[in-house]
Amino acid sequence: MSDTAADSAWRLPDDREAVRAALIEWYEDDHRDYPWRRTDDPYEILVSEVMSQQTQLDRVVAAWEEFLERWPTTADLAAADRADVVGFWTDHSLGYNNRAKYLHEAARQVESEYGGDFPETPDELQELMGVGPYTANAVASFAFNNGDAVVDTNVKRVLYRAFDVPDDDEAFEEAAQELMPEGRSRVWNNAIMELGGVACEQTPKCDGAGCPWREWCDAYASGDFTAPDVPTQPSFEGSRRQFRGRVIGTLREYDELELDALGHRIRVDYAPDGEYGREWLEGLLSDLEDDGLVETDERDEDDEFVARLRR
DNA sequence: ATCCCGACCT
């Protein structure tokens, strides 16, 4: 048998129960008190997970509360106009508008396919739009205490440092699952992500945060706190994403807008026949249309091409 | 500049 990354010589401490107990005790003793940690409503959990996928938690709190005040249940959200949900997303600077669409669509799925009651297993949850392996396990865990071990960038960093688990998705899955105490996914997944969030950060605070795993941690022993590579994103300034965001933001202010008018409002160097002109803008709008965020209309009479937010 | 509790489509 070859010594691939997945079956290389990592192993968890023998004293596994002690490792588990130490982390859970550490978490229960003190942790950040985010409001979604005090609910077991799967819809409220899902909203928090989707919002926090690429947005800092401290900025999510207010948005989460307002979102649930406006659309308290999946039935409310399913009945909403997509333009309003996307608008809310933009107003609260929650990033990727696609996620607003996913959430809206997922709410409709829960209503139409599950009669308003969320499915309770990770596999079923993954069928919901925008819900992948991570989010499915998070919702199953935090709402139903019925998830498998979550593996996100925090968990990877912790496992990589503490137990020398190689930077390999299979290995992370296996190690995480082996470590999680059976039937305790709610507290466990909260705890291990909290560890990655407040102690085993990019720059670790082992002693400051009172890390409960110091006695077992390979990195703490060796002083090597290298972390798995997280792919760095290209700069946002001048990116395509930036202009997508501007299109959404601009179309919110108008019922509909003609192509050139829109172009001039999203970039100062817009020139209909230039490098960033109609052709470029139509490509952008075409993608936004495929994403279900925008609709366009060609009017034969005056040969006018208009765009508006999709309802 | 870099960070931030992934998922989708091809």
Place this chain on the structure above:
DNA sequence: AGGTCGGGAT
């Protein structure tokens, strides 16, 4: 397997 998707905070 790789490319794409926002934007505020630090």
